Amino acid sequence: MKKYTIVIFAGFLILGLSSSCRKQLDLAPVSSVTDGNFWKTADQFDSFVAGVHTQFRANNSAFQTLGEMRADIFATDPGTNGTFTGEATQGFERLWTQNLNLDNPGISSFGGFYTNINQLNLLISKLNSTDIVSATNKNYYLGIAYGMRAFYYFQLYRSWGNVIIQTEPTSGSTLNISNLAKAASPAADVLTLIKADIDKSVGSFGSDYSFRNLKSYWSKSATLMLKADVYLWTAHRGNAAADAATAKAALTDIQTNVPALQLLPKYSDVFATTTKGNNEMIFVSHYQFNEATMSFVQSSFVPQSGLISNFYDSLANRQFSPTIDNWGGLLRAPVRIAAFRAFNDKDSRKLASIQPAYQKLADGTFKIAGCFTDKYQGEQNAGARLITNDFPIYRYADLLLMLAEAKVALGESPAAELNLVRARAFGANYDATTQGYPNQTIDTNPTEAILQERFFEFVFEGKRWYDLRRAGDSYVYEHTTLPASQAYALFWPVDRTTLTNNRLLVQTAGYASF
Numbered sequence: 001m002k003k004y005t006i007v008i009f010a011g012f013l014i015l016g017l018s019s020s021c022r023k024q025l026d027l028a029p030v031s032s033v034t035d036g037n038f039w040k041t042a043d044q045f046d047s048f049v050a051g052v053h054t055q056f057r058a059n060n061s062a063f064q065t066l067g068e069m070r071a072d073i074f075a076t077d078p079g080t081n082g083t084f085t086g087e088a089t090q091g092f093e094r095l096w097t098q099n100l101n102l103d104n105p106g107i108s109s110f111g112g113f114y115t116n117i118n119q120l121n122l123l124i125s126k127l128n129s130t131d132i133v134s135a136t137n138k139n140y141y142l143g144i145a146y147g148m149r150a151f152y153y154f155q156l157y158r159s160w161g162n163v164i165i166q167t168e169p170t171s172g173s174t175l176n177i178s179n180l181a182k183a184a185s186p187a188a189d190v191l192t193l194i195k196a197d198i199d200k201s202v203g204s205f206g207s208d209y210s211f212r213n214l215k216s217y218w219s220k221s222a223t224l225m226l227k228a229d230v231y232l233w234t235a236h237r238g239n240a241a242a243d244a245a246t247a248k249a250a251l252t253d254i255q256t257n258v259p260a261l262q263l264l265p266k267y268s269d270v271f272a273t274t275t276k277g278n279n280e281m282i283f284v285s286h287y288q289f290n291e292a293t294m295s296f297v298q299s300s301f302v303p304q305s306g307l308i309s310n311f312y313d314s315l316a317n318r319q320f321s322p323t324i325d326n327w328g329g330l331l332r333a334p335v336r337i338a339a340f341r342a343f344n345d346k347d348s349r350k351l352a353s354i355q356p357a358y359q360k361l362a363d364g365t366f367k368i369a370g371c372f373t374d375k376y377q378g379e380q381n382a383g384a385r386l387i388t389n390d391f392p393i394y395r396y397a398d399l400l401l402m403l404a405e406a407k408v409a410l411g412e413s414p415a416a417e418l419n420l421v422r423a424r425a426f427g428a429n430y431d432a433t434t435q436g437y438p439n440q441t442i443d444t445n446p447t448e449a450i451l452q453e454r455f456f457e458f459v460f461e462g463k464r465w466y467d468l469r470r471a472g473d474s475y476v477y478e479h480t481t482l483p484a485s486q487a488y489a490l491f492w493p494v495d496r497t498t499l500t501n502n503r504l505l506v507q508t509a510g511y512a513s514f
Contacts, residue, residue, distance in 0.1 A: 039126050045133050048123060049141050053217060055116040056148065057285040060391050060462075061296035062111035066159050066492070067462030069095040069106070072479045073455075074333040077370065083331045084357060084370025085307040092300065092333045098482045098489050101511060105495040110163065113152045120149045122169035139204050140212075147201035147223035150194045154230060157194060158466060159492045160508060161187040183504040191234070198227045209257045214277030216286035216390070221258055224250040225282055225394040228402050233470050235409050244409035251403045254282075261396045263424045268352040270397075271389050273379050280397065284390040294376055294387040301373050301460075302329035303357075311357035317366055320357070326385050327372075335371040335459075343456060346429040353459040373460045397421055397457050401450060408446045421453055447471055451479075 038044055068074070075096040082088050091104060100106045123145045127138055149167075156163040162184040170180065205220035212219070228247040235243035254261065264270050264280045276286070287294050305322040312319050335354050343350035355374040358366040378387035400421055404414030418437040423430045433439055443449045454467050468475045469490065477484045488510020499505055499513065507513035 039130065040132070042133050042137070045123075045127070045130070045137070045141065048119075049144060049217075052116055052119050052123060052145070052148065053285075055119065057287075057292065057391075059111060059113060059116065060285050060294070062107055062113070063155065063393075064296070064460070064462040065095070065107055066111065066155060067466045068460070068464045069333065070098065070480065070482070071096075071464035071468060073335060073339050073459060073464055075336045076334060077337050083303075083334045085303045085310075085331050087304070087307070087331050090300075090332050095333075096481060098480070098486060100489065100493050102493050102496045102499065102507065102513065105493045107159070107492060108495040109498055110156060110160065110494075113156060114164070114166070117149060117152050117166065118170055120145045120152075121167055124149075125169055136208070139206060140208060143201045143205035143208075143220060143223065144218040145201075146197045146204060147226060148218050150197035150201065150223070150230075151218075151226055153190055153194050153197070154226065157187060157190045158233070158469065160184075160494065161190075161491050162508075163187075163190055164505075165190060165193055167193070181502060181504055184506070191230075194230055198223060198230065202227070209254075211277075214286060214390075215281045215284050216277075218283060221254050221261075222283035222394055224254050225399065225402075228399075228406070232402060232405055232409075235406070236470055236472055240409050244406045248403060248406040248410065251399050251406065254399060261399070263396055263400075263420060265424065266427075267348045267425060270395065271352075271375055271392070273377075273388050276390050280395045281390070281392060282394040282396065282399070284392050284395075286390050287388045289379060289381065289386060289388050293378070294389065294391060297373075297376055297387045298327065298329035298385075300330060300332040302327035303331040303372060304329065307331075308357065311369055312360055312366060314351070314356045314358065317358065317360070319360075323383070326380075326383070328385055331372055335373055337368055337371055339459075340368075340371045344426075344435075347425050347456060348427055349425050349456050349459075375460050392461055397424075398463075401454050401457065405447075405450050408450065414446055414450065418449065418453060421457060425456065447475075451475065 069092070074092070076083060076089060076093065094100055094104050095106050124142065127133065127142050127145070130138070133141065153163075153165075164180065164182050165185040166180070166182070201223040202220065205223065209220050211217070211221070227250040231243040231247040231250070235241075235247065260279055261282065262279050264275070264278055269275050270278065270280050276284075305326040305328055308320045308325055308327060309322045310320075313325075337356075340350070340354045340356055343354075353373060353375045354371050356371045357369050359369045360366055376387050376389040376391075378385050378389060380386075400417040404417035407414045407417070415437045419432065422435055422437070423432075426435055430436075437443050437449065440449065442452055451467055451471055455464060458464065458467075465476075465480075468479055473484075473487065473490060476482055476490060482489055488508070491508050491510075493508050493511040494505060496514070499507060
């Protein structure tokens with residue numbers, strides 16, 4: 001029998017169940033075993049499936065960077081060389097100034113995605129050759145594996161275009177496919193694989209629309225959201241009507257078969273640590289106290305408690321307190337003041353997503369100094385703030401706004417979906433005659449209206465750069481610092497180490513190689 005080195009990611013992803021069945025979640029592999037002593041029981045398959053979700057969670061920082069950091073949300077404000085608290089940006093500025101190269105690539109080693117792709121390849125191979133797992137779990141796990149692999153390749157496709165395709169498990173201690181002596185495949189072939197995997201995932205799930213582990217396991221609804229995402233992308237690049245219709249069908253499939261999904265009445269409740277697995281979430285990466293925290297938030301996106309105490313918040317001009325506003329982070333990537341000001345003051349998403357900080361002037365007045373994201377506020381423990389919110393990958397607001405986008409491509413009105421999202425955002429302040437579609441000035445261009453709504457809705461959910469790219473290159477040039485003359489930089493460079501390790505790979509067109 002051909003043997004593979006199998007990296008088992010520790011920790012069963014038991015989410016929100018009884019405390020007796022919770023186990024420690026570690027993001028690093030803790031054991032290597034071979035075929036000789038694994039894949040022998042159904043429990044081992046269950047554990048491996050938990051592991052691929054744990055590793056997926058470890059990729060969230062890369063998902064957020066690729067999907068958002070080159071857009072128009074984060075940046076130091078004009079005239080400053082650092083963040084408003086005085087901390088250095090430590091290279092983050094290369095993302096929003098579009099100044100990437102092989103030595104400063106923004107993301108290295110293709111985000112580390114190939115490690116989990118290889119695990120998914122192995123899971124698919126083993127599931128297709130076992131009778132140990134129940135038919136229900138086998139089909140569900142195949143649905144997960146094909147759907148999640150398609151998601152990874154869609155990230156790679158949108159970010160680098162031509163990438164290595166590998167659908168069979170590989171052996172070796174690192175399991176790093178990006179280091180194989182293998183050339184990249186054309187982007188068109190990658191897209192073909194993505195669509196084929198989506199079809200296999202949908203087929204494997206069959207009629208099973210159930211969610212597992214508080215929405216933290218990939219599901220049929222997650223695959224259908226991905227399908228809409230992919231086909232909207234291609235709808236903007238030709239074959240518009242047919243692909244938009246496919247996207248619309250995928251989204252309405254979810255609405256028909258999972259009627260419990262809906263917008264929560266209050267926007268901030270969607271992300272609260274007390275509402276995990278709520279009816280708006282479709283697929284999340286789960287974090288939990290004593291298991292894992294969203295460490296990449298505190299490492300770069302929120303300020304040190306001692307530094308933020310020099311400023312004032314926007315409510316009653318209260319000075320920040322190190323014991324109350326104890327973010328305990330490092331602010332490398334502040335939110336642009338212009339991004340904060342783009343929101344209507346009556347929009348609940350404004351202060352539920354972004355925290356402004358003000359300086360108190362000598363005359364007693366206040367001037368805004370800067371902003372940072374506070375969408376994920378975590379929970380307090382022993383005087384420390386732990387970011388234990390779930391990180392949303394897909395949620396119902398995304399479904400509604402993608403459905404609105406599909407309708408526009410089909411010549412239909414997006415009013416119903418857009419107005420559901422806007423009404424929730426404004427709550428008691430909602431006035432359909434001024435805030436509803438098509439009554440805002442921006443609504444004369446439905447594409448811009450949807451892009452703006454997605455901007456307000458999905459701050460710090462890894463969507464904005466991809467949204468602009470999906471709508472078309474002109475929207476990227478309009479809304480970001482990337483000029484049309486630098487069109488090659490719509491894609492990301494391959495880092496020097498990856499090019500050195502795999503000499504059959506070539507640099508992304510337009511970037512300098514060695």
